[in-house]
Ligand SMILES: Nc1ncnc2c1ncn2[C@@H]1O[C@H](COP(=O)(O)OP(=O)(O)O)[C@@H](O)[C@H]1O
């Protein structure tokens with residue numbers, strides 16, 4: 001009833017695969033087109049970060065239900081270099097790769113709940129939830 | 134339904150109705166209907182009992198039931214008015230039928246009970262369904278109306294659209310405003326969108342932030358946003374709290390904003406008076422000849 | 423996959439019809455600059471009506487291509503950005519401040535025509 005679907009990220013094309021799955025699942029559970037775009041964009045950001053900074057990882061999706069709400073939870077996990085200073089990567093414009101530095105702070109705004117855990121040398125785990133309005 | 138009993142009830146409808154009206158009249162005091170005028174209450178009761186009799190006589194006349202429950206909703210009376218009324222009808226009718234019988238044995242008693250229930254139950258079900266059905270209907274209509282009301286979009290003329298905002302803007306409403314604004318801009322193919330904040334009582338950093346985001350999104354989809362209705366006190370707060378609106382077109386009134394919108398879309402208002410003047414001149418010269 | 427670039431007088435027209443992956447975006451950037459160089463185009467319209475997602479990477483490529491074309495003397499207008507895409511860009515904090523926009527391809531051409539004066 002509550003399956004978890006994952007996409008492994010190790011080549012660039014996997015980013016597209018991940019966001020297509022994310023959008024598909026968002027649509028399935030009843031998100032409107034705008035929120036589908038928000039979710040797909042957030043997936044794209046997290047998947048690309050894995051590809052760029054950690055090389056290997058996984059993005060997973062599952063539906064979550066509470067008494068009054070339902071939504072989608074995405075989890076992006078990698079075993080890459082980890083992030084030393086989380087508060088700085090959460091700032092708009094912070095980038096170590098010449099990007100826009102909009103990814104992580106953007107995902108936080110695109111989604112409703114956002115949680116990041118990271119340990120240097122071990123990897124990074126990001127969880128984000130979007131609830132159906 | 135026992136045909137004899139049915140006949141008995143219909144023939145004696147006057148006295149049953151009297152009893153019913155008495156009892157229903159009595160429950161008025163001290164409950165939900167207390168504030169209703171006696172006249173309206175009595176008229177509605179009479180209509181109610183007519184509905185009951187109509188539906189006894191010709192089983193399943195749903196039209197009257199439908200209309201009646203709609204009326205009760207429009208009056209704003211609760212569902213308990215209907216259920217109380219039907220319970221009382223049931224009791225009054227049973228009392229009446231039992232009083233008519235020469236002797237009451239358990240057999241007769243059970244026939245009366247079953248017959249009356251057979252009538253009343255479908256009616257209860259039907260009325261309750263109708264009531265809650267139309268209630269849900271009204272509720273969803275109102276929800277849509279409220280949504281539209283909270284972010285209306287007016288295509289005043291070709292290529293120019295106005296969104297007047299009235300009331301407080303919170304995050305949820307800001308989302309709705311943004312969606313309506315962008316969808317509407319595309320739908321009406323508007324090159325200029327005027328957001329009128331005359332009716333927004335307080336513009337704090339959060340409200341300003343939402344409005345700026347909306348204006349930026351409008352620019353992204355390829356249209357131009359003009360912020361109008363900036364009253365003196367709003368101009369003061371905006372500058373005092375350090376919000377930078379210099380990138381955006383702003384005007385103090387919708388009228389000025391509209392003039393700017395015409396300019397952007399390369400149009401102007403032509404005063405027809407000049408033309409009339411010309412005609413007057415011609416008439417004058419004709420008379421003179 | 424390659425995004426086709428059409429030439430119309432002094433203008434180049436691009437209508438992006440597919441989901442853009444990173445390689446396609448980079449290739450497109452190269453192709454467009456080469457084409458501007460070759461044709462001497464003075465205006466470019468990139469129509470995004472069929473694009474249903476623009477993340478920060480694609481946004482950067484698009485913003486960059488506008489600045490690069492500008493340097494080469496060709497003005498770029500982005501058209502047809504969908505409401506949902508505009509809203510996600512705003513959430514990402516990407517405003518494409520210096521990028522001209524228009525509602526659709528046709529109005530994009532009109533805009534270029536006005537700005538470039540012929
Ligand atoms: N999964 C990750 N592993 C290690 N570092 C990361 C990861 N994700 C993001 N980062 C770091 O956080 C910075 C900000 O990321 P982001 O907000 O996506 O912007 P950008 O990718 O444009 O640099 C990156 O430049 C990178 O240094």
Ligand SMILES: [Mg+2]
Pocket residue numbers: 045048049099102103104
């Ligand atoms: Mg990133």
